C-alpha cells in the first residue's frame with residue numbers, strides 16, 4: 232500500500248498531464264501520474280504541429296516525456312482512476328488495480344473522447360482516412376480529393392478551410408436539409424453538395440469509399456467531419472456535485488471553483504491541440520505550486536482572483 236502524501240496526483244498522461252508533471256517535478260513537488268494509456272489521438276498514431284515532435288509517434292512522445300521526467304520526483308502508474316474526491320482537506324484517488332492514493336491536490340487531465348456519428352464503417356477508418364482536424368492531417372492528404380461529411384452538424388466552415396489543401400472537395404449532407412447560410416458559404420467556397428443518403432463508409436485504395444443508400448459509391452482521398460466530444464469526467468462525478476465539468480468554474484490556470492481540483496488539456500479552456508494542452512498543463516502546474524506555497528506560508532502570496540464561469 233502506498234501511504235505517501237503526494238503534493239499532486241495527476242490523472243492523465245497525455246501532453247497536459249505530462250507537462251503539468253514537468254512543471255511540478257521541477258518545483259520539487261512529489262507527483263504521482265496515473266494514466267490508462269488511451270489517448271484521444273491514439274487512432275492517428277502520430278502527432279503534428281508540435282515543434283521538435285512534428286510527425287513523432289504518440290507512443291514515442293510519451294516514452295521520451297516519461298524518460299525526461301525521471302530526473303524529478305514523479306512516479307508513474309499505468310492504471311485507471313475509478314474515483315477521485317476530497318475528504319478532510321485531502322484528495323483521495325482510487326484506481327482499478329493499484330489501490331488508493333492521497334494527495335494535497337489533483338490535476339485532472341483525462342481528456343475527452345471523440346464521438347463519431349453512427350454511420351457504419353466510419354469508426355474503422357478513424358485516424359487513417361477519416362479525420363476531424365485539418366491542421367493535424369490535411370498536409371499529409373494534400374492535393375487528394377476530400378469529402379466533408381456534413382450530415383450531422385453544419386460543417387461548411389470546415390469545407391472552406393480545407394480549400395487550402397485541396398481543390399477537389401465534395402460536401403456530403405446525407406439528406407440533411409441545408410439552411411440558406413450554409414449553402415451560400417459552400418457556394419462561395421466553390422464546394423459542391425451531394426445530398427444523397429449515405430449507408431456506409433468503406434476502406435478504398437484511394438482512402439475512403441462512400442456507399443450511398445441507392446447502391447452507388449464514390450471514392451475520396453480523405454473524409455473530414457466535425458465530431459461531438461465527451462469529457463472523460465466519470466471518476467470526478469461525486470466530487471463535482473454538478474452535472475458536468477463545464478459547470479465548475481475555472482480560471483486561466485486551471486484552478487476550479489472546487490478547492491484542490493485543477494483541470495488541464497482538452498478538458499479545460501484551451502483549443503483542443505497537443506501543444507495547447509501541454510501549455511495548459513504547465514499553467515496548472517504553476518497554479519498548484521503557488522497554491523501550495525499559499526497553504527504552507529499563509530500570507531506570503533496574494534490570493535488569485537476567484538475563477539469565473541468556464542468557456
Ligand SMILES: Cc1cc2nc3c(=O)[nH]c(=O)nc-3n(C[C@H](O)[C@H](O)[C@H](O)COP(=O)(O)OP(=O)(O)OC[C@H]3O[C@@H](n4cnc5c(N)ncnc54)[C@H](O)[C@@H]3O)c2cc1C
Nearest residue numbers: 243245247267268269271272279312342496497503504505
Ligand atoms: C485522431 C486525432 C488526431 C489528432 N492529431 C493531433 C495532432 O496531430 N496535433 C495536435 O496538436 N493535436 C492532435 N489531436 C488533438 C490532441 O490529441 C489533443 O488535443 C491532446 O491529445 C490533448 O491532450 P490531453 O493531455 O488533454 O489528453 P489526451 O492526450 O487524450 O490524454 C489523456 C490521457 O488521460 C488518460 N485517462 C483518461 N481517463 C483516465 C482515467 N480515468 N484514469 C487514468 N487515466 C485516464 C487517457 O488514457 C489518456 O492517456 C488529435 C486528435 C485526434 C482525435
